Amino acid sequence: MTARVGVVTFPGSLDDGDAARAVRIAGAEAVRLWHGDPDLHGVDAVVLPGGFSYGDYLRCGAIARFAPVMETIVQAARGGLPVLGICNGFQILCEAHLLPGALTRNQHLHFRNRDQVLRIESTGTAWTNTFQPGQEVLIPVKNGEGCYVADPATLDRLEGEGRVVARYVGGNPNGSQRDIAAITNEAGNVVGIMPHPEHAVEALTGPSLDGLGFFTSVLKHLVGAPA
Amino acid sequence: MPRVVVDVMLKPEILDPQGQAVANALPRLGVSDVASVRIGRRIEIEFTGEPDLDRAREIADKLLANPVIEDFTVRVVTADETAGAQS
Numbered sequence: 001m002t003a004r005v006g007v008v009t010f011p012g013s014l015d016d017g018d019a020a021r022a023v024r025i026a027g028a029e030a031v032r033l034w035h036g037d038p039d040l041h042g043v044d045a046v047v048l049p050g051g052f053s054y055g056d057y058l059r060c061g062a063i064a065r066f067a068p069v070m071e072t073i074v075q076a077a078r079g080g081l082p083v084l085g086i087c088n089g090f091q092i093l094c095e096a097h098l099l100p101g102a103l104t105r106n107q108h109l110h111f112r113n114r115d116q117v118l119r120i121e122s123t124g125t126a127w128t129n130t131f132q133p134g135q136e137v138l139i140p141v142k143n144g145e146g147c148y149v150a151d152p153a154t155l156d157r158l159e160g161e162g163r164v165v166a167r168y169v170g171g172n173p174n175g176s177q178r179d180i181a182a183i184t185n186e187a188g189n190v191v192g193i194m195p196h197p198e199h200a201v202e203a204l205t206g207p208s209l210d211g212l213g214f215f216t217s218v219l220k221h222l223v224g225a226p227a
Numbered sequence: 228m229p230r231v232v233v234d235v236m237l238k239p240e241i242l243d244p245q246g247q248a249v250a251n252a253l254p255r256l257g258v259s260d261v262a263s264v265r266i267g268r269r270i271e272i273e274f275t276g277e278p279d280l281d282r283a284r285e286i287a288d289k290l291l292a293n294p295v296i297e298d299f300t301v302r303v304v305t306a307d308e309t310a311g312a313q314s
Contacts, residue, residue: 059293066290095293102295109244149241149296175242 003028003222005215006043008073010035010064014051015086015198022198023047026215035067045082045126045218046073048089050142050196060103060145061091070096082126082218083190087143090182090192099183099192100158101150106143107175115207116141116195117169118181122162125188126221130213137166137210141173141181141195148176148183148194158183165191228273231283235292235299236267278303 005023007030009016020030031043035053040046053064064070074096077083085093093099106112115138120131131137150158155178158164165182172179174194182193197211237243243265250264270291272283283301292299 058291062290062293094295100295102293104241104296105244107242107244109248 003045003219004031004041004043005029005218006031006033006040006046008033008035008046008048008069010051010053010067012052012055013049013088015049015196016051018196019047019049019086019198022201022211022215025201026212026219028215028219033069035064035069038068038072040069040072040076040081044222045084046076047198048073048083048085048092049198050087050089053088053092056088056145059091059095060088061093061095064088064092065095074098077185077190080187080189082221084127084214084218085190085192086196086198087146087194090194091145093190093192098190099185100154101148101183103145103194104147104149105145106147106173111142111144112146112173113142114140114173116173116181118166118195119169120166122165122184122188124162125165125184125191125217127184127191127214127217128165129220130217136169137213138200138208139195139197139211140199140207143174143194146174146176146194148174148180150177155180161186166193166195229278229303229305231272231274231278231280231301232304233270233272233283233287233291233299233301234267235270235287235297236265238296238298241296 005028007016007020023030077098091103094102118137120135123131123133163184165184167179168181184191197214200206200208200211246264246266253261280301287299
């Protein structure tokens with residue numbers, strides 16, 4: 001049976017098409033989910049894509065968090081549903097309190113768009129289990145509000161529990177504390193990442209194929225997960 | 228009509244790059260005696276009935292501010308103190 005991975009479209013989402021394409025290239029069926037529809041249509045995992053949901057009004061992700069589909073996703077994520085939030089999706093996961101901390105304006109105030117080396121620090125999550133610990137990957141980063149902040153106790157807990165999933169290598173593009181590019185929740189099913197793995201799945205359009213690993217990981221996770 | 232004003236500010240320990248950029252521009256105006264600038268957000272809420280501070284606090288805590296990085300205050304103001312008032 002082919003795994004079904006939902007990709008949510010909010011008003012202002014940009015990368016939902018690329019995320020769905022990455023899901024298909026990884027070998028799963030992409031199911032488009034709509035922000036106003038609380039029904040997850042039986043998907044096995046969910047991707048919250050990048051973009052500017054609700055125009056980034058108030059704070060990035062602050063209004064998307066209250067979308068009908070998010071209420072269902074928050075419940076399901078607490079029950080173990082794998083959820084990957086990319087860029088704006090990461091911001092939404094923090095606003096929804098599925099992940100600790102917050103994403104704030106890049107310290108240098110510039111939008112950053114470049115190919116970025118990351119080091120995968122945790123391979124114990126539903127979205128990174130096909131990587132090697134310490135593996136370096138090349139993935140595009142493009143954000144204006146990607147500076148990860150949390151209080152020191154939270155940062156220490158994330159590090160102590162192995163919940164920093166990826167760090168920036170060779171230059172921090174946004175001032176994120178402790179070079180954090182991706183984190184996970186306690187159970188490892190929810191991952192937020194600021195760079196864009198869905199843009200690195202094909203030689204024609206991406207700097208590498210390294211992003212594919214995030215999507216093949218969730219398929220491997222689903223095969224091993226109890227029904 | 229009285230309104231509730233919610234002021235949202237970044238917590239003191241959170242870096243405010245916008246405020247810094249403004250502070251760094253001040254010398255160009257010939258202003259040299261400003262130590263720091265912090266930028267926040269002011270929101271005015273008009274209730275259909277009487278202004279309700281507790282309700283405003285709940286709105287601010289759940290939506291208007293992100294308690295991870297921001298602090299907020301709420302207060303009732305009379306019409307002539309609000310931005311929408313005719314001057």
